[in-house]
Amino acid sequence: MITVIGLGFVGLTTALGFAEKGFTVYGIDIDEKKVNQLIEGELPFHEPHLAEKLKYHLNNNFFITDDLQHASSTSELIIYCVGTPNDKNGKVDLSYIFHSLEQTLSLQELKDKYRLLLIKSTVPPSTLETKIKPFVESFNVKIGKEIGIASNPEFLREGNAWDDFINPDRIVIGIDEEDKKGFTLINKYYKPFHSPIFSVTPNTAEFIKYLSNTLLSTLISFSNEQSMLAHTLGNIEIAKAFEVLQLDKRWFTTDKSKPVNMAKYVYPGCGFGGYCLPKDTQALLTLNKELQLTPSILEGVVLTNQKIKTFLLEKIKKEVDKEEVIGILGLAFKPNSDDVRESPSKEFIEKLYDEGYRNIIAYDPLAINNFKSNFNYNIKYAKSLHDTIEKSSTLIVLCQWEEFILQKDRLKEKKLFDFRYCLGY
Template structure:
């Protein structure tokens, strides 16, 4: 049996993934509204396939419980999929993680099941050395004996918008685990997936996740810096240049090209905080990585550069139309979204009239950023009608016709209107 703490993108996918593999799964969350939505068979965010899978397993082998004692007492596997947001000076905030670990230890004590062999698995992204230096000593100090409680990490590589297919069709499973019994238990758990499982040290497991996210962030900042170089030199069609770069057979088919492409900078929940956390962790251990530092700097500056260009073309007292608010298309996630930073910068530069539209993220954006005094439109046409200048900030497919919806200037902040043709 499996208990999953945290029912967000990663936790809900993990819980349903294990239910799909035939396990009995308990889901635990502290967000009452989220639990109510899930108990009603609905998904609290935009994520394909998940509603069908939820409705298939809910009340059968997946239950959302408030009875942590019963869930932990029954479970051999406890997964932590809670948030690890920005903490002090870019480091990862582990408060939610330790609170879930506390709840687990309390449930073990109260249910008198300390003799049962369990493995506590962190799926949340945590900086290298956290398991070895913080979690393991914490669990042992709280009385979790090595013969009964194993501690491991199991980084998750899924992408929002593709959660289900990425979990079920994962390339490999990484287990940061330093005891054989826990490693065997986890291998057994994942056996039905029939994919390679790699057991590595605690810190290697954690590091692999940051290696992945910081490389993606680096590619994005590289592409944005190259777009700025091209603009400085002039006479260069940036979108064409990148599309032709992607035609090299070393890139073809590898599904990485969207990262090696300029835009508004990386956003969302993971890349910004994880890049900052690895920089902070490495600096705390005595080495300040210069590439990462500049990746972050390029990313921080990008929305301001874009806002500057837009502001320069708006007539006095004119209206700016913003198309796209989510951090990427096919998502309603607005955490750390470049749209916020661009709008903030425009308001700061004196562009007071802004009208925005997003096919999925408008409500969430207005809820999360109530301090922004902007208008929201019913669709992209209304934005075009009401604006003197339009900026496409998220590359939703439905914005493809925007250049034909009026004669106002359109800022293609995502370079999505390439007219590249083969001869």
């Protein structure tokens, strides 16, 4: 049996994914509103496939409970999927992990047989070795004998989380080589996924997660930096240039008909957003500085992610009168998601308003309610794409929703700024 602590985007996907493979899973979360929604079979956020999987597995082999004692005492594997937000200085806040570990380790039943504590939450390299292990040991347990502790980073993309979990390209486990019981358990629960399992040191596992996300943010910022040069030089077909760039055979697998998916990150836009890339890039930057290193590339990545928004805003200021009605197309940070955290649209709307643009109407197929509840902006919201087009004199595409792409001819009837380069040349 498995207990998953934290039923957000990562935790719920993890719990339902193991349930799909036939394991019994307990889910625990401290957010009562979220828990009540899940008990009713409702998803508290949008993520394809999870709603139907929740309804299928709920109370069959996935059980939501507030009884940590029962869940933990009957589970071999306890997975921590709690939040690790950054503080105002960019340092990762580990308090949710320590609180969850304390609650678990305070249970006497936890010591009656070996259990593996699996940290799936994203934490900076060396966290498990230097912070979590000493904390666990302070509860008078013997790591490797009574309790196992390991890092198991997630590689889930919002909008594709279910497929990423069920069909992983790799499973990374950071565990001490001496902990044979822990590795046996890992193999037992991950064997049905038929994916390569890489057993590495805990530091290495944590490092791999940050390598993954900061490389993606670097690719995006590189593309945006070059797009600013292209705009400034003029007469450059930016979208076509990047699409031709990706025809280089080094972007392809051995099957040349299938481009490498990572190539899509080498493409200009209006900056990266969401929860993971901004948070993890800033966290790794902060860690470098704490160690008195000079992370010039990461500093440039963060700086470019801000500069691209200012640069694109200047284009709007030169071409759009302040009395015009501006239609913002896309409020989520990416398509197939209702997540508005660090959304480029947030900053664009703020900057436009600060510059005196007061006639703003926004539309998104999924994220309007989330955007309204998170940000109190004095703008209007459209009920449909048609409504937005009809009421706007200028349109700004900030998220590459398929609906926008399918209606590109209609969008081009208005003054159009395609800041995602998704509507063709």
